[in-house]
Amino acid sequence: MNKIVGKEKKLIMIFLVLSFIASTIEISFAPIIQSFIDALTNRELNMVGLSVLLFFLFIFFNFLFHYLATIIEFKLLKRIHLISKNQIMTNFLRLNLSIFRETTIGEKINVFDYNLEIYEQYYLENIFLVIQNLFVVSISFAYLLYLSPMISLVLFVCALLSFIIPSIASKKIDSLTEKNSKLKSKYLDVLKEIFGGFEVIKSFKVEKNFNAKHLKALTNLEQNNQQLKIQNNQFNIVIGSTQYLILIVCFCVSGYLVIQGKLSLGEMIAISQITNMVIQPLQLLGGAIVEIAGSKTIRNDLEQYVGTQQNHNKAKKIISNEFNVLELEDVSYPVNGAYKVLKNINLLFEKGKKYAIVGYSGSGKTTLLNIIAQLIDDYTGNILYNGQKINVGQEINYNTVFVHQDTFIFNENLKNNITLLQNYADSVVERAILFSELEEKNNCMGETIVNEKGVNLSGGERQRVAIARAVIRDAPIILMDEITSALDYKTGRQIIEKLLLNKEKTMIFVTHDLRKSFLNTMDQIICLKNGIIVEQGGYTELYQKQGFFYRLSNAS
Ligand SMILES: Nc1ncnc2c1ncn2[C@@H]1O[C@H](COP(=O)(O)OP(=O)(O)OP(=O)(O)O)[C@@H](O)[C@H]1O
Missing domain, CATH: 1.20.1560.10 (ABC transporter type 1, transmembrane domain)
Known part of the structure; x- marks a missing residue:
């Protein structure tokens, strides 16, 4: 002062x-x-x-x-x-x-x-x-x-x-x-x-x-x-x-x-x-x-x-959107002294590939996404972006977008809730609205402020706003935490199918949806149990192994 x-x-x-x-x-x-x-x-x-x-x-x-x-x-x-x-x-x-x-x-x-x-x-x-x-x-x-x-x-x-x-x-x-x-x-x-x-x-x-x-x-x-x-x-x-x-x-x-x-x-x-x-x-x-x-x-x-x-907490610079590979080396997330939410995580995410992180509730899936998104940086271990070490507290960020489990809606109209007050061409906003199947809602709401005067969005509509926020941004890595949990089966499936059409972006889904039709489209499934990676691989490989993933799938 x-x-x-x-x-x-x-x-x-x-x-x-x-x-x-x-x-x-x-x-x-x-x-x-x-x-x-x-x-x-x-x-x-x-x-x-x-x-x-x-x-x-x-x-x-x-x-x-x-x-x-x-x-x-x-x-x-x-x-x-x-x-x-x-x-x-x-x-x-x-x-x-x-x-x-x-x-x-x-x-x-x-x-x-x-x-x-x-x-x-x-x-x-x-x-x-x-x-x-x-x-x-x-x-x-x-x-x-x-x-x-x-x-x-x-x-x-x-x-x-x-x-x-x-x-x-x-x-x-x-x-x-x-x-x-x-x-x-x-x-x-x-x-x-x-x-x-x-x-x-x-x-x-x-x-x-x-x-x-x-x-x-x-x-x-x-x-x-x-x-x-x-x-x-x-x-x-x-x-x-x-x-x-x-x-x-x-x-x-x-x-x-x-x-x-x-x-x-x-x-x-x-x-x-x-x-x-x-x-x-x-x-x-x-x-x-x-x-x-x-x-x-x-x-x-x-x-x-x-x-x-x-x-x-100096303002962080975003490094280039050119993305090839993101590595997590021996990443752990200790909280409350000795207790670790994540333990010795080693992972490799490649350009354009699709990943699903699965596991029981509380196994550390969201925490892992938070670390990848650099929202929390008090972890131990290393993150390497295209081989460059991103040190904790360093003043650089790489570009990711994150569709959260719960969507916060701001006191703004629907479009501003998607753009988050950044400037985009109208055509780009329209495309994001179409993609997330919000055009009908947008047409009837127009400039109405979403959260005021009792005009609220349904859980599914909120989730689609979050998806629109992600697709409008040009980030090479998209992180998605339970993005279809509030959507009906048909809408959820349509949106996932549209997302998967994009072969350029790396997508990491945290999901409790263990259906074969969805998980089969993933390049890799990562299974977390109590903060540890217990299995990883393709759907058929993991299912035939009859280990953790097999039991998890059959329990759901
Ligand atoms: N900063 C923290 N301090 C203490 N505990 C934490 C912290 N962050 C996460 N946890 C705990 O770590 C565990 C894993 O949380 P996380 O949200 O990553 O689980 P999840 O696998 O995504 O669960 P769900 O599938 O239910 O969403 C939870 O028990 C949570 O309470």
Whole structure:
């Protein structure tokens, strides 16, 4: 975040200059009052007139420079807000699947919502406030030192109080804001769960249970929120009370000096005016320091999203679409320490060939596709594309398309759901629509946004959208995870037949469809059991072997 703020040097400089001028003008009110009262006391009418003119000039310039400083402050806040959110989203989109899945959706949304809000409100806005008020306090002190060194010393000692209290308070505020962020993430997760699982909740008539879950999450959040507000308020009241102490002490000392004849009445009023000018900023500074220090954990957390992850996840370059062979050498996927979802996988995928990966549920088929698609890269072993080693974390990708088991539909029209907001010629989109047998649906939906206003797609239609997404893209390797599970037999068969007509593309199907008519068209069947390749070969060869594949086929 600091880097983002640092890039705005020009605006920050303008803000500093404007703030300095605005503060100097603010302080000038005291000497004008002093000259006005002294002129009245000495009956110098010319000076009285000049002081009145200075009052009006003060009002005008005070307004002008504070206004300009505020405009620049808002401009800076807007830019930092835009750049940081954009940077965080860029970094999220660069994450691989494993890291992305380490946090919940609620936690991720909360980074943009509560955490950035705290960063801006507790940190950035307070930094501006500190800058402006430090100017006012320092200039006031300098002027006070000129008027009365003794009072400025008294004021300085008292002012230290305003800095001691925040340092005690900030730890408590920090832990409360951090807890608030966690509770807000949990609350967002519950909201996401309820809205995402609405159909399930309604079908099983468990509205009351989820209402209770929502209320519990909300109550926890609100309780902590209230505690945070009370704590903040308490510290502000304490800081406010110390300001009265400062005022009283300064009044007593300056009154004593007037009695002693060491100060004129005009000087005493100017001093009390300056003291007032110091007290208010000191109070604001105290509150600001509590909030700045109280947002430390959240700021460190944000830094992770803006900075560190960015370095780990640089934008990847896609290497040439010229494809001959993809090799997996001794690939394993360890999760939870010793447990491996995939164990020592050695495979060779050649240009234009068709492969089927089969096995019982949970045997690691989808994980294998995820690794081939480079969606997860925390595996061990090697992947070689045309003989070139694709190291984990390397900044290159090869081109694949992946038709997932579950199809996510975006809030866009049908065509945009296929193109995924990329530019394609109309004819290319039409071809993909025809291929996936969606023309009728497309004709009746037109520009309608798919997911809104209750216009939903059936499971089979979603699956066909996913197929259209794959065929529209020019990738040499197509990965397909159970692509016909939601389609009727005839449609599924037609689509598979059309896919297999393409002799250029390498296709890898994960499938539970063990029918001979389909598997016989595959160049190779790969059998996975508990993350291990137990058999591989052509249909007839494997069937006649009467091993794992034979038992799997006959069990289905
Ligand atoms: N990151 C992970 N952490 C822990 N377990 C994981 C992780 N990824 C996958 N698994 C587990 O690995 C196993 C294999 O999952 P995978 O989705 O690859 O199976 P599958 O063969 O595709 O199953 P299905 O046919 O039911 O879709 C599952 O038990 C899954 O819970």
